[in-house]
Amino acid sequence: MKLSTLGEFGLIERLSGVLGSQTDEPLLHGIGDDAAAWRQSPDRLMTATSDSLVEGVHFDLRTTSWRDLGWKALAENLSDIAAMGCEPRYALIGLGLPRETAVADVEALYAGIRECAEAFGCAVVGGDTTEAPLLVLHVTVLGESIPVVGEGEPLLTRAAARPGDVLAVTGPLGASAAGLKLLQSGDASEAPGELLRAHRRPQPRVHAGAILVRAGVRCGIDISDGLLADVGHICERSGVDAEVDLARVPVHPLARTRFGKAAVEMALVGGEDYELVCAGSESALSDASVQLRARGESALTILGSIVKCSGDRPEVRVLQPDGRLWTRTEATGYQHFAKHGLGQAWPGAKGELA
């Protein structure tokens, strides 16, 4: 069987099978969440995440500068650490580069990485450079949890949603997809800078994750594949359904102004927003909102709720104001190796084993 038949998520399941069970103390979470996590010392957990970006698959140097690419490559890994409720500490950068690459371009890439690392308090401590026929980036980030106090793990995981939980998101959605659309249109000169920046220089919510955990929230994920796909990952790993109230989805106002109704779809399935979606009790979410505002960050927006799984398998339902279900004809989210495959710049998807 070829990968194109099996698809990305099928492959991940198979490979997890080959590896077998490897979860024992001090390892807490292996394959299947935004990052792996283990107990580093009695009062501290560590997390690690890793992502590859391949030219022509994940980015297009016609719409992304080397400097922005550096920023974004690190930012999306920082977001995975935030999605575990942890704060980033160290990053390792692997670069595959064609021989004819201009040195100035690689320096620009590294300048972008450095800017992002400094903005979010992470040190680039190593990596490697190697020759490759096309540009390949591989970023690994290590993060640390808030201190462990008493029982339980101070982490956000995909598997911790329970029926009765409220579903919330840390900020507006759809700006990155709108920015990409404008860049792909070929003339972005008149486009709102904020939308372009959302696509080129996403801001991972590195503090929000730890704030959620401190407030008692234990379920979360970052929005890389798209709101519905990522809430879907929570549902699958938690064995629950989610109901999203379409009217509550915080569509980015500039995206709405520019794209009207199409902005709603950008917010639901566009991806690369790098906000966090979380599920927890109303009181925990409200505590977190207070703390977020105190830090000058946007408060949580409630999207809907987690309910018992009603069918054969977990699903996400989007309810329109008139009570009808919102549906999209195309499949939501991006799967690598699938037939639709290549050619989508920054598809906003990663086949994460962790």
Added chain:
Amino acid sequence: MKLSTLGEFGLIERLSGVLGSQTDEPLLHGIGDDAAAWRQSPDRLMTATSDSLVEGVHFDLRTTSWRDLGWKALAENLSDIAAMGCEPRYALIGLGLPRETAVADVEALYAGIRECAEAFGCAVVGGDTTEAPLLVLHVTVLGESIPVVGEGEPLLTRAAARPGDVLAVTGPLGASAAGLKLLQSGDASEAPGELLRAHRRPQPRVHAGAILVRAGVRCGIDISDGLLADVGHICERSGVDAEVDLARVPVHPLARTRFGKAAVEMALVGGEDYELVCAGSESALSDASVQLRARGESALTILGSIVKCSGDRPEVRVLQPDGRLWTRTEATGYQHFAKHGLGQAWPGAKGELA
């Protein structure tokens, strides 16, 4: 300027400049050694290393099976952890795969990774899979030091060699290069299995590193680029010269039988031996040898000594029994992006930023 003009080591220097100084507590070693290292808790240091392998640059699926490739990709990162005097704990695997890849091949790759992880006590905790036009592997390994007792760091680094130190190696050299030569010859059916295994399934010295540190040795590196190139890295980082006594270099006996005098060159510049070279006091090296033998591992072989830098820049001199200097017409070691570049399968070199 193109990378092909600047070369790999020039690029690494430039990129280190772009990042600037990032070494402050708890970070102990950033870019420039086999792995980064930081203080994880008062009594424990952690290390992290990361390497990319690109099809056609680092491996050739005509001479390497998917399963062996999996083993080797992990083994060479475990070796970097051993070269820091640490023991491996966790690995993350990034895979870029063409859509038409057979699922069975990817499973075989993972089976090899698992075998190596189990053999050396490392858990594969995550990673990602993504589409790519050619096979790209990226492995990150995290390791842990022996407990910190008193002052100083219980690590092996490249920068700790001092004039008067003795230079030693943990095992025989040249077997991997001999194995590769036999595989490339097209008919390896009559070749000694041990040489082929040395190339396909290298055995990182994961215990030897910690034993060296316990014995008081503080300078070490693993042999990936080749003995002379790697001793050269020690000299450069320590600001010293090294004198290697050619008669003492432990050329693998099967390589010598098969290739005669050419085996000496394989031992000096072949690379991918994944033994450790270290420098320290005679008594520390002798203590380490006793402990290695007690574990059933091969004792250290003394190669020569570290002396004061005699010229403009640090260098490695190989002394023949008649007192003349051994020289090789070609440059030793492998640099990515250099003109000789592509086409060399498993060149045994990595442009390590850490």
